[in-house]
Amino acid sequence: MRRVLAIVAATVLVATGCSSVDNDAATGSDLVVDTTTGTLQGVAVGETHQFLGVRYAQPPTGDRRWTRPEPVPDTDDVLDATRAGSPCPQTGETAQAVSSTDEDCLFLNVTVPARASETARPVMVWWHGGGFTSGAGSQYDAQRLADQGDVVVVTANYRLGMLGYLGLPGLDGSGNFGLADQLAALRWANDNAEVFGGDPDSITVFGESAGGTSVCAALTSPAAVGLVDRAIFSSGSCSLAWPAGTLFPGLPASSSLISLSDSEAQGSVAAAALGCTDPDPLGCLRARPVDALLGQAVLFGNPIAYGTELLPQQPSTAVQQGNWLKVPVLSGGNRDEHRSFIGGLLLTDPTAVTAENYESLIRSSFPADVGAVSATYPLDDYESAPVAWATVVTDVAWACTTSRGARDLAAAGTPVYSYEFADRSAHDVSGVGSSGVPQGAAHATDLPYLFDLGSEGLLTEPGQRELGDDMVVAWAAFAHTGNPGGADDAEWPVTTGIETPVMQFDNPVTGSGVHLVDHRAEHHCGLWDAITPE
Structure with a gap:
């Protein structure tokens, strides 16, 4: 190279x-x-x-x-x-x-x-x-x-x-x-x-x-x-x-x-x-x-x-067929990924997600599985309908597809490590908290833990700088060796074609620190793998 x-x-x-x-x-x-x-x-x-x-x-x-x-x-x-x-x-x-x-x-x-x-x-x-x-x-x-x-x-x-x-x-x-x-x-x-x-x-x-x-x-x-x-x-x-309807209500199914x-x-x-x-x-x-x-x-x-010279195949298909570079991979996302999108949506249309239309949103996106989804994400379990709907979409579109993709990458025996960022005290980098949707560990809130954004240090709350140091250590260790290491003497197991051990990076003061979690259960991936199979 x-x-x-x-x-x-x-x-x-x-x-x-x-x-x-x-x-x-x-x-x-x-x-x-x-x-x-x-x-x-x-x-x-x-x-x-x-x-x-x-x-x-x-x-x-x-x-x-x-x-x-x-x-x-x-x-x-x-x-x-x-x-x-x-x-x-x-x-x-x-x-x-x-x-x-x-x-x-x-x-x-x-x-x-x-x-x-x-x-x-x-x-x-x-x-x-x-x-x-x-x-x-x-x-x-x-x-x-x-x-x-x-x-x-x-x-x-x-x-x-x-x-x-x-x-x-x-x-x-x-x-x-x-x-x-x-x-x-x-x-x-x-x-x-x-x-x-x-x-x-x-x-x-x-x-x-x-x-x-x-x-x-x-x-x-x-x-x-x-x-x-x-x-x-x-x-x-x-x-x-x-x-359909999950990236934003009314939109068709989509991919990047x-x-x-x-x-x-x-x-x-x-x-x-x-x-x-x-x-x-x-x-x-x-x-x-x-x-x-x-x-x-x-x-x-x-x-x-x-279908181009740069990307001859659909990348997910290429991975499943083994047509990729097969280098060590570190892959993950954020615990509350879709809250930033819902916050932005509500700033545009405060009536887009409400207690009154929550069930209709589920019915529109998952017409064949309304009962299973509603039972897994009952509105009463959440502080608001926007938080409930953001959780549904985080799980189906972000968390479970990411872990599924990690297993596909690992199927060839390549070292793959999975993680999740989970600090719910993180800075609202998207500026949409005024929507009333608490951002928690939303999309992009992990960025200040690796970089100073616009040369501004945003790790000012208790435990944030320590978590940032942990993440820098893990990311740099992976760059040095292809292995991000462990945490608190805990081994970080590799993802395999059938298992996705996930190291969660949470605030050591206000959260649970850095540790392995049952990501599949936390995000109901059994349900989503059945509803949205590969």
């Missing part, structure tokens, strides 16, 4: 990309490194050295809009790598978004422990979340993870929304431009690991939500062969699927992975909405301003296309 990177999602930080500086800036220190795309002048931040706004691919602008990422040529210039590059275009309307219309956005950031090391460090490459429509690598400050974990961390931008996932008949790379960017950043990390003190033969790619699903999908891509040694996906996998034909049909709808039809919809779309394209983002929230 060859070289270094990392990325995820939550709040702020914009700036310009690498620009030339006087060659006098080269001091010979390890803040100046010679990469395959130029010599970088970095900056000392705390106990780390950072190299920010590093261009890993040519700007996808003009005629390069909706083309595969192109390599950046080497240069003799010394490039300023002290400021983050622009995020990829997004509206800035969600907690994970930062408003931007700048298509020149294919940048990454590298964080390295400042202290010397006698051995090469593992490299962790981060792909951020944000529903494939928002987020930026620069939002994830990796100082704590790099320093405490003794790893090199790379976070990267990738094209989002319509710019990242447009499919059209005859368009080369349809539905996969964002994934192609992620793989290009991963390749850059492999190629340049050694100059940052990293080990090109110890590359862990990790991501959350959209980034986690991208990681799992990448493990089935021929283009990822030789680039990945270990993988971590959080709150996103090849198996995530939402039955769609067929190429569906991608092309979806893209054609978006093109028509922008007045771009035959004979040259692509040329027409390339002439449209970015703002117009951002208006179509709602169509591209679950957009990765398979």
